Amino acid sequence: xxxxxxxxxxxxxxxxxxYTVYRSLYPHAFGHASSTLDLTLGTTNTAVLIGSSLxxxxxxxxxxxxxNGRLIALFLCATMxxxxxxxxxxxxxxxxxxxxxxxxxPYFHWEGGDPQHVELYFSLYxxxxxxxxxxxxxxxxxxxxLAIMALRGRFGxxxxxxxxxxxxxxxxxxxxxxxxxxxxxxxxxxx
Amino acid sequence: xxxxxxxxxxxxxRPVHYLNVDYGIRSWLFTKDHKRxxxxxxxxxxxxxxxxxxxxxxxxxxxxTPAADLVQADTYNKLFTMHGIIMVFFFLIPSIPAVxxxxxxPMMIGARDLAFPRLNLASWYIFVVGVVFTLWAVFTGxxxxxxxxxxxxxxxxxxxxxxxxxxxxFINGFSSILTGLNFIVTVHRMRAxxxxxxxxxxxxxxxxxxxxxxxxxxxxxxxxxALVGVERGFHVGIFDPALGGDPILFQHLFWFYSHxxxxxxxxxxxxxxxxxxxxxxxxxxxxxxxxAFSSLAIAFLGFLVWGHxxxxxxxxxxxSLIFSFLSFAVAIPSAVKVFNWxxxxxxxxxxxxxxxLYALGFIGLFTIGGLTGLFLASLGLDVHVHDTYFxxxxxxxxxxxxxxxxxxxxxxYWWPKxxxxxxxxxxxxxxxxxxxxxxxxxxFPQFILGYLGMxxxxxxxxxxxxxxxxxxxxxxxxxxxxxxxxxxxLIWSLRYGxxxxxxPWGATGLEWQTPSPPPxxxxxxxxxxxxRGRRSSRRRPRTSSMTRFSSTTRRGSACGSSS
Numbered sequence: 001x002x003x004x005x006x007x008x009x010x011x012x013x014x015x016x017x018x019y020t021v022y023r024s025l026y027p028h029a030f031g032h033a034s035s036t037l038d039l040t041l042g043t044t045n046t047a048v049l050i051g052s053s054l055x056x057x058x059x060x061x062x063x064x065x066x067x068n069g070r071l072i073a074l075f076l077c078a079t080m081x082x083x084x085x086x087x088x089x090x091x092x093x094x095x096x097x098x099x100x101x102x103x104x105x106p107y108f109h110w111e112g113g114d115p116q117h118v119e120l121y122f123s124l125y126x127x128x129x130x131x132x133x134x135x136x137x138x139x140x141x142x143x144x145x146l147a148i149m150a151l152r153g154r155f156g157x158x159x160x161x162x163x164x165x166x167x168x169x170x171x172x173x174x175x176x177x178x179x180x181x182x183x184x185x186x187x188x189x190x191x
Numbered sequence: 192x193x194x195x196x197x198x199x200x201x202x203x204x205r206p207v208h209y210l211n212v213d214y215g216i217r218s219w220l221f222t223k224d225h226k227r228x229x230x231x232x233x234x235x236x237x238x239x240x241x242x243x244x245x246x247x248x249x250x251x252x253x254x255x256t257p258a259a260d261l262v263q264a265d266t267y268n269k270l271f272t273m274h275g276i277i278m279v280f281f282f283l284i285p286s287i288p289a290v291x292x293x294x295x296x297p298m299m300i301g302a303r304d305l306a307f308p309r310l311n312l313a314s315w316y317i318f319v320v321g322v323v324f325t326l327w328a329v330f331t332g333x334x335x336x337x338x339x340x341x342x343x344x345x346x347x348x349x350x351x352x353x354x355x356x357x358x359x360x361f362i363n364g365f366s367s368i369l370t371g372l373n374f375i376v377t378v379h380r381m382r383a384x385x386x387x388x389x390x391x392x393x394x395x396x397x398x399x400x401x402x403x404x405x406x407x408x409x410x411x412x413x414x415x416x417a418l419v420g421v422e423r424g425f426h427v428g429i430f431d432p433a434l435g436g437d438p439i440l441f442q443h444l445f446w447f448y449s450h451x452x453x454x455x456x457x458x459x460x461x462x463x464x465x466x467x468x469x470x471x472x473x474x475x476x477x478x479x480x481x482x483a484f485s486s487l488a489i490a491f492l493g494f495l496v497w498g499h500x501x502x503x504x505x506x507x508x509x510x511s512l513i514f515s516f517l518s519f520a521v522a523i524p525s526a527v528k529v530f531n532w533x534x535x536x537x538x539x540x541x542x543x544x545x546x547x548l549y550a551l552g553f554i555g556l557f558t559i560g561g562l563t564g565l566f567l568a569s570l571g572l573d574v575h576v577h578d579t580y581f582x583x584x585x586x587x588x589x590x591x592x593x594x595x596x597x598x599x600x601x602x603x604y605w606w607p608k609x610x611x612x613x614x615x616x617x618x619x620x621x622x623x624x625x626x627x628x629x630x631x632x633x634x635f636p637q638f639i640l641g642y643l644g645m646x647x648x649x650x651x652x653x654x655x656x657x658x659x660x661x662x663x664x665x666x667x668x669x670x671x672x673x674x675x676x677x678x679x680x681l682i683w684s685l686r687y688g689x690x691x692x693x694x695p696w697g698a699t700g701l702e703w704q705t706p707s708p709p710p711x712x713x714x715x716x717x718x719x720x721x722x723r724g725r726r727s728s729r730r731r732p733r734t735s736s737m738t739r740f741s742s743t744t745r746r747g748s749a750c751g752s753s754s
Contacts, residue, residue: 003372003406011410014444018418018429021440105426116434123427123434127418 001165005172012176015128019183022120029117031188033125036102038093042185045089046177052082053174060160060167067156072163076147079170083140090133097122125184132180135173142166208611208708223308224711229294230609231315235322236290237678239281242329244671246274251633251667254660259651267650268335269351275338277329280360281322283594284452287459288405289318289370291601292398294609296374298702299392301383303712306376314369321363328355337648339449342430342441346422354423357416364413367455371405374398383701392700393482397462400486404451404458404493412448415441439505446497454493457557457589458486460597461528464550467604468532470698471547472539478531485524492521502573511570518568525561529554544696545619549600552627556592560585563638578648581641584634592630599626599677606681607691611708614684619677626673632666 023030059075062068101109104123112118146166149155155163209226219227250270253261262270293311297304305311328334334356336345345353378399382391391399418429419441428434430441469476476482498506498514532554541547563585566572576582606614636659641647645656652660694703705714 003375004368007368007372007406007410010407011414014411014414017444018440021437022435025437026435104428119428120434120436123429126427127421127429131414 001168005168008172012128012131015124015131016179016183019124019128022117022124023187026114026117026120029114030121032112032114033102033118033121034184034186034188036100037125037185038096039185041089041093042181045086046181048082048086048089049174049177052079052086053171055079055082056167056170060163063150063155063160063163064157067153069150069153069155072150072155073147076143076150076163080140080143080147083136083143087133087136087140090129094126097126128180128184132173132176135176139166139170139173142169206706207710208706209711210611210708212711221312223304223312225293225297225305225308225311226609226709226713228311228315229290232285232289232293232318235319236282236286239277239322240286240674243274243277243282244674246270246277248667248671250274251664253650254652255664257652257654257657257660262650264650265335268337268648269333271648272335272337273329273333276325276334276356276360278590279338279452279456280363281325283456283590284367285318285363285370286456286594286598287463287601288374288398288401288455289315289366291463291598291605292374292394292401292459293370295605295700295702296395296398297377297381298705298709298713299395299700300378300381300386301701301714302377302381303714305373306381307373310369311373314366314373317362317369318366321359321361321366324355324359324362326359328352328359331355339445340416340419340441341445342419342422342438343432345419346430354420357420361413361416361420364409364416367405367409371402371409374402375406378402386701389480389483391483393465393476393479393486394459394462396483397458397465397486400490401455401458403487403490404455407494408448408451408455411444412452415444415448439501442501442504443497446500447494450497450500451490451493453586453589454489456594457597458489460553460594460601461486461557463597463601463604464532464553465528466698466700467546467550467600468535468554470604470696471542471544471550472536473542473697474535474539476531477534477537478527481527482531485527488524489521492517492524496521499568499573502570503577515568515570519565522561522565525557529558529561543620545614545616545623546600546604546696548620548623548627549596549603552623552630553593553596553600556588556596556627556630560588560592563588576641578646579641580637580645580647583647584637584641587634587637592634596626596630599623602677602681604696605702606684607695608702608707608709610685610688611691611706612684612688613691613695614677614688615680618680622673622676622680625669625676629666629669629671629673633663633670634666636660636662636666 055075055078059072059079062072062075097103101107102122104119104126108115108119108122110118143166146162149162209224219231222228222231249262250267253259253267253270255261259267293305332352334349334351334353336349336351336353340353340357378391378395421427422429422431428436430436430438432438465476465482496514496518498510499518502511502515532550563581567576567582567585603614603619606612640656640659640663643656645652691707693706695707696703702709
């Protein structure tokens with residue numbers, strides 16, 4: 001699983017490289033574009049995701065020390081719920097972007113200066129958060145399977161590998177967001 | 192022992208092995224046996240090889256004459272693109288790791304299977320899905336961007352099936368990643384007791400280095416091609432110059448994978464040669480540790496040289512300078528290997544069986560390919576020969592002269608183990624010679640053509656280049672014959688070949704300790720052994736501990752001179 005996560009890091013690494021290059025080329029456009037994002041929603045989402053990592057860690061811990069399948073399932077479901085909240089808020093943000101015509105493509109519209117580079121920023125924004133959201137959706141599916149297995153009492157101190165590995169995956173997706181959040185939302189707010 | 196087996200009627204007390212343990216299509220499509228999965232790969236990859244070869248044949252036929260008589264420019268663009276895509280992504284990259292590696296890696300380390308057998312089967316299915324997407328692109332109109340998918344042509348210029356092809360390669364990438372992951376975990380966790388790292392066969396070292404490239408490089412090409420697809424499909428601009436995007440950035444990301452991918456193709460071949468040469472020279476490999484670690488050095492340096500594809504693409508002169516230097520540096524571990532093989536041959540009692548002929552061919556052709564690579568890595572010379580047939584000849588010497596020769600050598604070397612039958616030796620030696628001669632006749636004239644200035648990727652050329660092009664096309668037809676011949680007699684040998692003993696070559700690798708073909712879990716004897724003081728023994732469930740490696744066991748899988 002660790003080896004798999006290495007490939008995932010490289011996978012996102014390509015995108016982060018592109019982001020770095022373009023941001024160093026066009027810092028102002030990226031700053032302007034970034035300041036249109038909804039900081040409240042972004043921060044809420046960060047908190048929600050960190051909370052989901054907590055419940056995930058609790059699920060792993062419970063599986064390691066007890067055979068209480070219902071408690072494991074409860075924590076897993078809490079993780080799913082928080083993940084769902086995250087995706088919901090993300091959907092709201094995407095909807096806003098559609099209303100504001102900030103989705104790249106033929107309908108893109110930008111009032112301020114430098115529209116091309118702003119569109120570049122939004123391209124990256126959608127690809128990076130979209131890929132992240134896709135990982136979340138996959139994680140939700142895996143969590144659902146795990147929760148059902150947990151209810152059937154499959155996990156306990158002698159066998160908790162699936163829970164642990166899913167935990168690693170979930171934390172990884174979380175960490176990606178921890179990087180995405182400052183890069184996409186906070187770059188222009190230091191002053 | 193060999194004669195006894197030949198005399199025995201085939202029906203009398205036939206041993207159960209992985210091929211006859213179960214019959215029917217289900218037992219193959221749902222198998223978790225690494226040996227059967229390797230054969231599944233072999234079928235698909237062979238099909239792709241001949242499809243790619245067909246495109247190559249059409250390209251060479253068009254180039255027989257200076258004018259455009261067989262195909263027009265658009266068709267020609269599609270031909271070389273599809274030849275490149277199929278050969279690179281669906282033959283060269285998976286060929287040795289997925290077929291030979293899958294088959295012998297677990298046996299070489301004394302394991303019953305790979306660490307994740309289900310994942311192994313899944314990666315075959317993923318590979319097939321990738322193949323289907325690519326074939327869809329091929330048969331519904333083709334694609335003409337070149338196998339490199341350079342933007343902005345691939346995103347806003349081309350009107351061909353770029354998305355299906357990109358999706359196919361994207362999916363195929365996951366197959367590579369999973370195979371690499373499986374190999375790494377297997378080598379780490381499932382070696383037989385006593386088989387320490389520095390006693391691993393050299394082929395395992397090569398596969399290990401390859402797997403590292405798989406898991407570090409492939410995700411980058413996957414995301415890059417995904418971005419190309421997104422840019423085409425949803426008009427999201429990432430590399431689009433109209434939005435201030437930088438097409439050169441695409442080239443950086445593309446070559447960050449695709450240069451290491453060259454080492455994905457050549458490293459396993461080097462591993463095969465490192466097995467064959469000691470075996471048929473009847474010596475242990477000279478400089479075992481140097482060969483092993485040069486594989487890792489190549490994998491590492493391979494990630495630092497991608498810029499040499501972009502000397503004339505507009506990167507800064509200083510970057511080019513450094514990339515040029517690093518590209519020269521890769522020559523060092525490559526040369527270390529060549530020198531060690533040569534030193535292994537020195538004063539060996541060399542047997543010129545077919546696998547050895549391919550290995551010797553590999554050494555010669557790889558040396559030519561590698562040295563001409565240095566020409567291309569020099570900044571000044573590269574400007575002159577850039578995008579000419581010199582480049583084409585160079586990478587075909589590495590890809591075909593190197594990777595394919597190694598693959599064929601490996602197929603012949605392990606064929607008795609895989610099928611339990613011997614191939615016809617005289618015919619095989621003849622085929623090896625035909626391949627060698629046909630190859631040189633095809634590609635050596637291209638060095639001269641390129642130096643004289645014939646650019647690549649054009650279907651017409653000035654009249655003065657015709658003689659060399661005719662030579663090249665003639666060579667290509669000989670080469671094609673040389674590939675069809677092994678295909679024919681190998682299939683023939685399945686039914687009529689002599690039965691193979693467990694160890695026909697007198698080799699010492701663990702894979703030769705078990706019958707040919709091996710039983711389903713590779714080794715008949717599975718004695719549980721107490722491992723003194725090994726607390727981790729519980730965590731190695733699938734290791735079949737048939738052999739405890741004694742300290743006198745030779746390193747690598749060299750042939751014991753005692754045999």
